[in-house]
Amino acid sequence: MKTIGARIGVILAMILLGIFLFISGKEHEVFIENKGEKYTPKNAYYILDGEKEIKIKKKKKKREYIKGVNHTIEVRFKDAGGVEKKVVKEFKTKMGQIITINAAMIESDSWLKIEELKSKK
Amino acid sequence: MENKGKKFLINNIVPIVILVMIVMAAPISGLSGGYLVQEMISRLSRNSFLVLSLIIPVVAGMGLNFGIVLGAMAGQLGLIFITDWRIVGMEGIVLAVLISLPIAVLLGILGGYILNKAKGREMITSIIMGFFINGVYQLVVLYGMGNIIPMTNKKIILSRGYGIRNAIDLKNIRQVLDQSMVVKVGEFTVPLFTISIIAALCFFIVWFRKTKLGQDMRAIGQDMEIAKSAGIAVEKTRILSIVISTVLASVGQIIFLQNIGTMNTYNSHEQIGMFSIAAILIGGATAAKASIPNALGGIILFHLMFVISPRAGKELVGSAQIGEFFRVFVSYGIIALTLVLHQWRREQENKAERKKMMDMQLSGGEN
Numbered sequence: 130m131k132t133i134g135a136r137i138g139v140i141l142a143m144i145l146l147g148i149f150l151f152i153s154g155k156e157h158e159v160f161i162e163n164k165g166e167k168y169t170p171k172n173a174y175y176i177l178d179g180e181k182e183i184k185i186k187k188k189k190k191k192r193e194y195i196k197g198v199n200h201t202i203e204v205r206f207k208d209a210g211g212v213e214k215k216v217v218k219e220f221k222t223k224m225g226q227i228i229t230i231n232a233a234m235i236e237s238d239s240w241l242k243i244e245e246l247k248s249k250k
Numbered sequence: 251m252e253n254k255g256k257k258f259l260i261n262n263i264v265p266i267v268i269l270v271m272i273v274m275a276a277p278i279s280g281l282s283g284g285y286l287v288q289e290m291i292s293r294l295s296r297n298s299f300l301v302l303s304l305i306i307p308v309v310a311g312m313g314l315n316f317g318i319v320l321g322a323m324a325g326q327l328g329l330i331f332i333t334d335w336r337i338v339g340m341e342g343i344v345l346a347v348l349i350s351l352p353i354a355v356l357l358g359i360l361g362g363y364i365l366n367k368a369k370g371r372e373m374i375t376s377i378i379m380g381f382f383i384n385g386v387y388q389l390v391v392l393y394g395m396g397n398i399i400p401m402t403n404k405k406i407i408l409s410r411g412y413g414i415r416n417a418i419d420l421k422n423i424r425q426v427l428d429q430s431m432v433v434k435v436g437e438f439t440v441p442l443f444t445i446s447i448i449a450a451l452c453f454f455i456v457w458f459r460k461t462k463l464g465q466d467m468r469a470i471g472q473d474m475e476i477a478k479s480a481g482i483a484v485e486k487t488r489i490l491s492i493v494i495s496t497v498l499a500s501v502g503q504i505i506f507l508q509n510i511g512t513m514n515t516y517n518s519h520e521q522i523g524m525f526s527i528a529a530i531l532i533g534g535a536t537a538a539k540a541s542i543p544n545a546l547g548g549i550i551l552f553h554l555m556f557v558i559s560p561r562a563g564k565e566l567v568g569s570a571q572i573g574e575f576f577r578v579f580v581s582y583g584i585i586a587l588t589l590v591l592h593q594w595r596r597e598q599e600n601k602a603e604r605k606k607m608m609d610m611q612l613s614g615g616e617n
Binding site for chain 1: 332335336337338339340341342344345348349351422
């Protein structure tokens with residue numbers, strides 16, 4: 130009985146570990162765009178999860194791949210007055226969602242756009 | 251003294267022959283020492299886990315487990331799933347191991363059960379069993395995946411909508427283990443994390459041999475009938491040895507493929523058994539005796555030959571293809587030669603034993 134219990138325990142632990150690894154290791158697609166409603170900087174620079182800084186030109190959209198659930202994005206750009214700004218935001222990724230981050234609107238509330246993926250029939 | 255030298259020569263004839271070939275071919279190949287050392291470090295970290303998985307069945311007297319192909323298939327199934335689910339990095343590797351574990355255990359139990367039915371002919375049985383399970387694997391991967399087992403990643407599915415492509419790019423986990431902890435020693439790059447995993451396996455094998463189960467396996471390997479009369483569950487222990495070997499092979503195949511970065515879905519596992527066995531035999535192991543130095547030394551010798559011979563062939567006859575033929579011929583030839591030598595040694599030992607017994611009986615009769 131004790132042995133069966135231990136075996137079930139090991140199997141359960143393995144399943145739980147598998148679920149944890151699935152969530153924390155899952156790769157998600159994120160789109161970064163530089164297109165504001167009132168003002169769009171000529172160039173914006175972003176750092177996703179502390180990785181390399183990437184430049185995004187005016188009215189361009191880039192696709193990035195990130196791993197896991199919790200993420201940070203650091204955006205650097207010059208505002209309409211020519212003042213250098215640096216904004217850091219946090220966001221979460223979930224399966225079945227398309228996330229678009231707008232670097233030009235990073236200071237406003239509508240910096241993050243989440244769309245649910247539609248299943249194909 | 252002369253007898254001792256002769257005995258040493260007979261016992262180590264295979265590594266000595268290969269070493270002589272390497273020493274002769276190395277200067278012809280024109281490859282630098284630094285290049286060869288770096289290649290050996292990389293190949294040791296890539297192959298050691300697979301070759302070390304062969305030791306435990308030898309201890310249990312089951313010969314060389316050509317059935318490690320079963321474990322390799324389980325490892326590859328784990329890799330197919332994590333590629334389909336887009337699990338990346340270290341998490342991907344660990345999840346692939348977790349997925350492959352139950353499959354490897356089941357295949358190991360099946361293999362062990364069949365090998366128990368074919369006592370004394372384990373090696374040939376495990377070769378044929380590998381071919382049989384390969385058919386089942388191909389059926390599952392070529393027809394089942396995308397049809398019965400849902401697959402979402404279009405990059406790995408054939409254009410017809412089901413079945414896995416011939417080659418899978420493992421870019422999501424490429425060299426994750428090898429590059430997670432790298433140390434520079436002079437001009438050489440050492441993948442410390444992978445080497446630590448291999449070292450841990452070596453310690454496990456040393457520890458395992460001292461446990462009750464390890465001692466039981468050794469007793470079975472020496473004489474199955476005596477082990478049975480001593481109360482050891484022979485069949486169960488033999489199955490366990492194959493299960494351990496298969497599980498280790500599945501992890502070994504994942505380590506091997508993460509280093510290469512590409513998986514040949516229908517071929518990657520096929521050569522594994524043959525090449526791993528050639529490597530351990532070149533290191534001086536036999537079907538009845540294998541150790542960690544045999545495995546590690548064998549990998550170095552085998553891969554030195556692998557790296558040197560095509561270049562030496564090219565320099566000698568102007569065709570790299572000749573070198574390729576040469577190394578294939580040597581790797582299979584070595585397996586045949588070692589098995590013949592092993593049988594010859596056993597016959598010599600039996601002959602000496604019989605002679606000793608007869609001498610004892612004769613001297614006893616005279617008294």
